[in-house]
Amino acid sequence: MDMHLANVMTAVEAEMGRHSVPICLIDENVVRSTFSTFGCETRRDIATVAASIFPELLPSVPPERKPWQAEHPRMSVFDAIALGIAYWHHAPEHVIRDHLRLTAHD
Numbered sequence: 001m002d003m004h005l006a007n008v009m010t011a012v013e014a015e016m017g018r019h020s021v022p023i024c025l026i027d028e029n030v031v032r033s034t035f036s037t038f039g040c041e042t043r044r045d046i047a048t049v050a051a052s053i054f055p056e057l058l059p060s061v062p063p064e065r066k067p068w069q070a071e072h073p074r075m076s077v078f079d080a081i082a083l084g085i086a087y088w089h090h091a092p093e094h095v096i097r098d099h100l101r102l103t104a105h106d
Helices: 005-020 028-034 042-053 056-062 075-090 092-105
Strands: none
Touching: 028 042, 028 075, 042 056, 042 075, 056 075
Protein backbone atom coordinates (compact mmCIF):
# COMPACT_ATOMS: atom_id res chain seq x y z
CA MET A 1 0.00 0.00 0.00
CA ASP A 2 1.40 3.41 -0.87
CA MET A 3 2.10 5.94 1.86
CA HIS A 4 -0.57 8.42 0.72
CA LEU A 5 -3.29 5.77 0.88
CA ALA A 6 -2.03 4.58 4.27
CA ASN A 7 -2.19 8.15 5.59
CA VAL A 8 -5.71 8.64 4.26
CA MET A 9 -6.86 5.37 5.81
CA THR A 10 -5.30 6.29 9.15
CA ALA A 11 -7.05 9.68 9.09
CA VAL A 12 -10.41 8.13 8.21
CA GLU A 13 -10.09 5.49 10.93
CA ALA A 14 -9.20 8.17 13.50
CA GLU A 15 -12.12 10.40 12.52
CA MET A 16 -14.60 7.52 12.55
CA GLY A 17 -13.27 6.45 15.94
CA ARG A 18 -13.87 9.94 17.35
CA HIS A 19 -17.50 9.71 16.29
CA SER A 20 -17.96 6.03 17.23
CA VAL A 21 -18.75 5.14 13.63
CA PRO A 22 -17.83 1.55 12.79
CA ILE A 23 -15.84 0.99 9.61
CA CYS A 24 -15.36 -2.09 7.51
CA LEU A 25 -12.37 -2.55 5.22
CA ILE A 26 -13.10 -4.64 2.14
CA ASP A 27 -10.28 -5.98 0.02
CA GLU A 28 -10.41 -5.36 -3.73
CA ASN A 29 -10.32 -9.15 -4.23
CA VAL A 30 -13.62 -9.45 -2.36
CA VAL A 31 -15.22 -6.94 -4.73
CA ARG A 32 -13.80 -8.77 -7.75
CA SER A 33 -14.97 -12.17 -6.49
CA THR A 34 -18.46 -10.76 -5.85
CA PHE A 35 -18.73 -9.71 -9.48
CA SER A 36 -16.91 -12.69 -10.96
CA THR A 37 -20.16 -14.65 -10.73
CA PHE A 38 -21.48 -12.22 -13.37
CA GLY A 39 -18.46 -12.88 -15.60
CA CYS A 40 -16.84 -9.54 -14.82
CA GLU A 41 -13.15 -9.32 -15.62
CA THR A 42 -12.61 -5.56 -15.72
CA ARG A 43 -13.70 -2.59 -13.67
CA ARG A 44 -15.83 -1.47 -16.61
CA ASP A 45 -17.57 -4.87 -16.60
CA ILE A 46 -18.27 -4.33 -12.90
CA ALA A 47 -19.60 -0.82 -13.61
CA THR A 48 -21.94 -2.23 -16.28
CA VAL A 49 -23.31 -4.89 -13.91
CA ALA A 50 -23.71 -2.31 -11.11
CA ALA A 51 -25.64 -0.09 -13.54
CA SER A 52 -27.88 -3.02 -14.47
CA ILE A 53 -28.77 -3.30 -10.77
CA PHE A 54 -29.43 0.46 -10.63
CA PRO A 55 -30.80 1.22 -14.13
CA GLU A 56 -30.83 4.98 -13.55
CA LEU A 57 -27.02 4.77 -13.76
CA LEU A 58 -26.92 3.09 -17.20
CA PRO A 59 -26.42 6.39 -19.09
CA SER A 60 -23.50 7.21 -16.78
CA VAL A 61 -21.43 4.06 -17.37
CA PRO A 62 -18.06 5.29 -18.64
CA PRO A 63 -17.25 4.38 -22.23
CA GLU A 64 -14.82 1.58 -23.03
CA ARG A 65 -11.34 3.06 -22.84
CA LYS A 66 -8.28 2.37 -24.90
CA PRO A 67 -5.09 1.32 -23.07
CA TRP A 68 -3.51 4.73 -23.70
CA GLN A 69 -6.50 6.70 -22.41
CA ALA A 70 -6.85 7.98 -18.87
CA GLU A 71 -9.54 6.51 -16.66
CA HIS A 72 -12.89 8.27 -16.97
CA PRO A 73 -13.66 10.49 -13.94
CA ARG A 74 -17.00 8.72 -13.33
CA MET A 75 -15.30 5.36 -12.77
CA SER A 76 -14.70 6.23 -9.10
CA VAL A 77 -18.47 6.52 -8.62
CA PHE A 78 -18.92 2.99 -9.94
CA ASP A 79 -16.04 1.76 -7.76
CA ALA A 80 -17.95 3.09 -4.73
CA ILE A 81 -21.19 1.46 -5.88
CA ALA A 82 -19.41 -1.86 -6.45
CA LEU A 83 -17.91 -1.64 -2.98
CA GLY A 84 -21.36 -1.12 -1.48
CA ILE A 85 -22.78 -4.07 -3.41
CA ALA A 86 -19.90 -6.28 -2.27
CA TYR A 87 -20.44 -5.17 1.34
CA TRP A 88 -24.13 -6.05 1.26
CA HIS A 89 -23.38 -9.34 -0.50
CA HIS A 90 -20.92 -10.44 2.18
CA ALA A 91 -22.44 -8.77 5.26
CA PRO A 92 -23.72 -11.11 7.94
CA GLU A 93 -27.51 -11.46 7.88
CA HIS A 94 -27.89 -9.64 11.22
CA VAL A 95 -26.12 -6.54 9.83
CA ILE A 96 -28.58 -6.29 6.94
CA ARG A 97 -31.57 -7.05 9.16
CA ASP A 98 -30.52 -4.42 11.74
CA HIS A 99 -29.91 -1.83 9.01
CA LEU A 100 -33.33 -2.45 7.45
CA ARG A 101 -34.98 -2.25 10.87
CA LEU A 102 -33.27 1.06 11.64
CA THR A 103 -34.05 2.66 8.29
CA ALA A 104 -37.72 1.59 8.49
CA HIS A 105 -38.13 3.95 11.45
CA ASP A 106 -36.70 7.02 9.63
